[in-house]
Amino acid sequence: MEPMTKEQLVTTWVNDYADYLFGRAIAKTSNEQLAEDLVQDTFLAALEAFDKFRQESTVKTWLTAILNHKIADYFRKVNSKANFANTKSIEYSQFFDSNDNWKIEERPREWLMNEEKLFDNPQFLHIYQSCLQQLPTQWSAILLAKFIEEKNSKKICQEMNISTTNYWQIIHRAKIKMRQCLQKNWFKQ
């Protein structure tokens, strides 16, 4: 039997590891298309660097390390521009009137629900995911860093290269937007 070429071997790795890497990429970016691109870039980079893979670690560990680099590169690129241009789409003026109080149609209403059943409900998770994808990628990345990785604001500001004021603006606006999205689409108030 002929030995596999490296292209063939890396192709089999897709079956074994693509879902795992994809899960990690989604967890960090909550953007399906972006996660796909990152996984693709990871495998292509692995193919290119194949000869350097010295079997000191497992394939999974090696691919994960490449993916982590790709993710870090992406955020470095996204943060290096003055990237608040695309956040204009979610302005405070959408939610608050000229007195800086809630617009009538934006007022938070009371939510009636059973919180325990929420996290396992696939319909809810689907709506939650699409609400999250409506946020600028940088914002959801900051939310995930804060709540899933539990990094504090100082660390996040350092890594994302933003000021403390920006950090709170982003957290504030992201939560207002997410709350509105869930109220409209799930709690249907």
Place this chain on the structure above:
Amino acid sequence: MKIIQKLMLSCHQATLLIEKKEELRLNIGERMQLKMHLLVCNACRNYSKQSPLLNRIFKNAKPVKNMSEEAKVRLQQKLKNSE
């Protein structure tokens, strides 16, 4: 009138303090202003209940997803074509 305006937070300011309260320690002035605002503002009271719920959602809601079969096939094609 100006004094009252200074005493009463806007909803915008109140919601920002609600967010900051979680991570930072508000000073006594901020705590009192927020309390007063929440006494009279139903909307922000609801917001103050929903904010920690949202935090729990961010932390616990993990949509499990696999890469689509179609994307995997595309990727495998790309890898084979770089031979």
